[in-house]
Amino acid sequence: MKRIGVISGVANELDAFLPERPRKLLDEGALPVRRVAYAGKEIFLLCAGIGKVAAATAAATLCARHSVELLVVIGTAGKIGAVEGDLFQIVEAIQADYGAQRRDGLVHYTAGEMPIGAADVRALRALEVEGLGLPPARIATSDLFIECDVHAGRVRDRLAAVLVDMETAAVAQAAALLGVGWVAIKATTDSADGESAASFAANLDAAARAAAEAARRLIERL
Numbered sequence: 001m002k003r004i005g006v007i008s009g010v011a012n013e014l015d016a017f018l019p020e021r022p023r024k025l026l027d028e029g030a031l032p033v034r035r036v037a038y039a040g041k042e043i044f045l046l047c048a049g050i051g052k053v054a055a056a057t058a059a060a061t062l063c064a065r066h067s068v069e070l071l072v073v074i075g076t077a078g079k080i081g082a083v084e085g086d087l088f089q090i091v092e093a094i095q096a097d098y099g100a101q102r103r104d105g106l107v108h109y110t111a112g113e114m115p116i117g118a119a120d121v122r123a124l125r126a127l128e129v130e131g132l133g134l135p136p137a138r139i140a141t142s143d144l145f146i147e148c149d150v151h152a153g154r155v156r157d158r159l160a161a162v163l164v165d166m167e168t169a170a171v172a173q174a175a176a177l178l179g180v181g182w183v184a185i186k187a188t189t190d191s192a193d194g195e196s197a198a199s200f201a202a203n204l205d206a207a208a209r210a211a212a213e214a215a216r217r218l219i220e221r222l
Contacts, residue, residue, distance in 0.1 A: 001069045001222045004043045005062030006215065009050040009167045012204055013075035016212035017045065031061050039220045044068055051143050052095075052170035059174035070127065070222065071175050073168045073184035074215045076200070076207045077139060078192035080152040081162025087210050088137040088162075089218075090184035092123035093169035096155050097142035108158060111173050121159065124172035127181040129218055137162050139186060141169030145196065152192035164192050185218060187211040 008014040018036055023045070027033040034045045044066045048058035055073070062068045079086070095111040099119070109115040110122045123138060140161035146152050155161060168184045175182040187207035190199035 002041050003066065003068045004041055004070050004072060004219060004222070005059070005066065005068035006043055006045050006072045006074060007055060007058045007062070007167065007171055008047045008073070008075045009055065009165075010075060010204070010208075011047050013208040013211065014045055014047045016205070016208040017074060017215060018212070027065065031057070033062065033066065038216070041219060041222070043219065051166050052141065055167035055170040056174040059171045060178065063178045063180060069180060071171055071180060071182040072215055072218070073171050073182065074211045075165070075167070075186065076189045076204060076211065077163040077165040077186040078146055078152070078190045078196060079162065079188040080156045080164055080192050083135065083137065083162045085135045086188045086207070087134055087214060088186050088188075089129070089132050089134040090139050090163075090168055090186055091126050091136040092138040093126070093172040093184065094121065094123040094138065094140050094159050094161060095142065095169045095173070096140035096159060096161070096164065097144065111169065124169065124176060126172070126183045129183055129221055131221055132214060132218055134185070134214060137186070139163040139165055139168050139184070141165055141167060146192035147194055147196045149191070149193040163188065183218060185211045185214045
């Protein structure tokens with residue numbers, strides 16, 4: 001793979017990726033894409049903003065305008081599962097806010113499929129990249145910044161996820177529709193509880209650097 005798209009939700013996360021390498025601005029306006037050369041590859045960088053719509057738009061933009069062969073999500077996440085470590089290679093992504101809202105709560109369905117009838121939730125699988133030495137994780141994505149341990153526990157128990165974020169599963173779904181692969185590296189900043197906002201702010205830069213460095217190593221292996 002020679003053309004790779006890198007997506008983040010927050011500018012700090014993308015700024016931490018290969019900061020020493022010169023970047024060329026290719027697209028101006030609301031979706032500025034920058035290109036950097038590294039490890040014999042052309043890497044196209046885009047931060048379209050926070051949330052699933054922004055993430056899917058970034059994925060579609062990089063595929064349509066720059067013909068990327070792989071989408072890489074980097075950045076931060078909240079930890080909701082009893083798993084060791086604070087830096088993870090995402091192996092599965094699932095949407096946590098897609099389904100049918102019924103009187104007894106939200107019933108989860110596979111994103112993009114009709115949310116009627118028997119519930120069936122299937123995660124999207126990332127491209128396998130070996131040799132990073134990072135713990136694997138399933139991540140649940142929604143348009144919610146979670147500051148509630150009760151909700152976090154519900155997502156964990158129903159979807160078997162150990163991390164939450166606001167981008168990865170949207171990129172994964174877009175990648176499937178566009179016929180390209182995806183991978184993701186996430187570093188944790190908080191525990192998706194009442195302290196999430198303060199923890200995120202305090203840990204953002206360090207987590208962004210950790211995820212960006214792991215993504216650099218990942219790209220070297222492609």
